[in-house]
Amino acid sequence: xxxxxxxxxxxxxxxxxxxxxxxxxxxxxxxxxxxxxxxxxxxxxxxxxxxxxxxxxxxxxxxxxxxxxxxxxxxxxxxxxxxxxxxxxxxxxxxxxxxxxxxxxxxxxxxxxxxxxxxxxxxxxxxxxxxxxxxxxxxxxxxxxxxxxxxxxxxxxxxxxxxxxxxxxxxxxxxxxxxxxxxxxxxxxxxxxxxxxxxxxxxxxxxxxxxxxxxxxxxxxxxxxxxxxxxxxxxxxxxxxxxxxxxxxxxxxxxxxxxxxxxxxxxxxxxxxxxxxxxxxxxxxxxxxxxxxxxxxxxxxxxxxxxxxxxxxxxxxxxxxxxxxxxxxxxxxxxxxxxxxxxxxxxxxxxxxxxxxxxxxxxxxxxxxxxxxxxxxxxxxxx
Numbered sequence: 001x002x003x004x005x006x007x008x009x010x011x012x013x014x015x016x017x018x019x020x021x022x023x024x025x026x027x028x029x030x031x032x033x034x035x036x037x038x039x040x041x042x043x044x045x046x047x048x049x050x051x052x053x054x055x056x057x058x059x060x061x062x063x064x065x066x067x068x069x070x071x072x073x074x075x076x077x078x079x080x081x082x083x084x085x086x087x088x089x090x091x092x093x094x095x096x097x098x099x100x101x102x103x104x105x106x107x108x109x110x111x112x113x114x115x116x117x118x119x120x121x122x123x124x125x126x127x128x129x130x131x132x133x134x135x136x137x138x139x140x141x142x143x144x145x146x147x148x149x150x151x152x153x154x155x156x157x158x159x160x161x162x163x164x165x166x167x168x169x170x171x172x173x174x175x176x177x178x179x180x181x182x183x184x185x186x187x188x189x190x191x192x193x194x195x196x197x198x199x200x201x202x203x204x205x206x207x208x209x210x211x212x213x214x215x216x217x218x219x220x221x222x223x224x225x226x227x228x229x230x231x232x233x234x235x236x237x238x239x240x241x242x243x244x245x246x247x248x249x250x251x252x253x254x255x256x257x258x259x260x261x262x263x264x265x266x267x268x269x270x271x272x273x274x275x276x277x278x279x280x281x282x283x284x285x286x287x288x289x290x291x292x293x294x295x296x297x298x299x300x301x302x303x304x305x306x307x308x309x310x311x312x313x314x315x316x317x318x319x320x321x322x323x324x325x326x327x328x329x330x331x332x333x334x335x336x337x338x339x340x341x342x343x344x345x346x347x348x349x350x351x352x353x354x355x356x357x358x359x360x361x362x363x364x365x366x367x368x369x370x371x372x373x374x375x376x377x378x379x380x381x382x383x
Contacts, residue, residue: 008122008130010180012137014078014115017170017177019141021085022108023247024166026142026221027149027240028089030229031159036094040226040353044345047222049098050105051339054331057106061113061327069185070121074114075178081111082171089159113330120316120326121182131313132257132306139251139305142221146247150240203315203325205373207332209270212367213307214333216277216300216360218340220246223353224297227284231353234290245294249301257306266310266374274368277303281361285354303364308333310374 033043064073084107087100119134145166152162224246225239261269280299287293315329347356 004122004125006180007182008126010177011115011118011122011134013173013177014074014118014181015134015138016141016144017078017174018081018108018111018115019138019143019247020145020166020170021081021141022221023142023145023147023243024085024149024163025088025104025145027146027225027243028153028159028162029222030225030236030239031153032088032097033226035089035159036092036097038094039349040230040345041349042094043226044342044349046094046097046101046342047345048339048342049101050108051337051342053102053105053107054109056102058109058113058327058331061110061330064110065114065117065327069183070114070118071178071181071183074111074118074181075174077107077111077114078174078178079171081107082167082174084108085163085167085170086160089163109330113327116312116326116330117316118181120313121184123313123316125182129258129261129313132254132261132309135305135309135312136251136254136257139247139254139301143244143247143251146240146243150237150244153240154237203328204332206311206314207329209367209370209373210308210311210329210333211336212363212370213277213304213311214337215340215343215363216281216304216367217250217308218337219344219357219360220297220300220304222341223344223356227353227357228290228293232288232290232293238290242294242297246297246301249298250305253302253305254309257309261306261310267371270307270310270371270374271368273303273306274364274371275303277364278361278368279303281357281364285357285361300360300364304367307367307374314374 029043029047033039036042036046038046084104087104088097091097091100119131122134123130148166149162152159221243224242227239228234228242229236229239257269264272277300280296280301280303283296283299284293287296311329311333312326315325344353344356344359347359
């Protein structure tokens with residue numbers, strides 16, 4: 001029988017593994033672009049493909065969560081996500097890279113919904129907010145993945161070897177951690193959700209707020225390294241370090257997030273966060289030296305960090321099928337994050353990468369102004 005502290009620790013590790021895969025890929029995007037031989041425009045098109053894969057796969061997550069035990073489902077899907085890391089480094093043509101990134105995005109989406117469903121279950125058992133800390137561990141994983149990737153980039157290690165070793169290590173960690181997850185099935189009398197869980201009216205406004213935050217997160221993760229290398233003109237090592245700064249900022253903010261939310265409330269928290277994120281994005285746009293750009297990406301990470309945990313915690317308490325609500329919100333939020341790099345690349349191709357981050361700044365402003373829709377129902381209390 002799984003104890004609640006063990007389940008919380010296991011869920012934290014699963015989040016960290018998911019983040020590590022994301023951070024590893026993000027920090028090596030410049031290598032992938034060089035390996036395939038594409039510029040900002042072609043890279044932008046390729047980076048749209050994970051969003052396509054996620055949007056196709058996420059609507060199925062609600063039914064999967066209904067049919068299968070949540071612990072077993074999370075274990076299978078997080079292993080699939082680890083294996084998917086190998087795919088982006090293999091092709092030498094954009095025509096092969098694009099379909100592989102569709103598969104990569106699909107794996108990301110279904111694994112994300114499953115681990116957040118587990119996190120909502122743990123939070124319900126605790127009877128208090130713990131969701132932000134789980135997403136903090138995701139950021140820690142992103143930091144670890146990007147830090148190792150930065151070292152690999154500095155050492156000139158081929159990303160194919162790097163991704164293969166990383167995927168194998170993370171898969172072993174996942175198998176061990178998933179043994180501690182909570183086992184859960186919906187009540188027998190609960191009707192099965194439809195195969196494709198489109199967002200309902202209840203979750204749509206919440207998802208739209210997350211759209212702004214996750215778009216900024218996707219832009220920061222996948223384009224911060226490219227921005228420092230191409231716009232600021234710094235080294236590949238420093239470019240990879242930028243992703244680490246972004247991940248550190250998000251992790252610190254998320255570990256403090258549960259207390260801040262209890263102190264300020266979700267609406268005020270998101271409004272203040274929106275101001276910080278907007279200041280960070282504007283700093284990136286207006287600076288041409290690496291130090292203020294690093295600070296700007298750090299502020300952007302802090303500002304968007306707490307929004308996604310709030311969104312998932314709220315969605316997980318809505319409706320008869322929490323898995324369906326999570327899938328609907330995730331489809332909006334992470335669909336936004338996964339298509340963000342492609343949109344950023346498209347704008348950069350037509351104008352400049354600096355102009356692309358003007359859009360990021362605008363969305364963080366909208367995020368703060370729309371905070372009212374995150375006024376939640378009380379968190380259920382244990383017993």
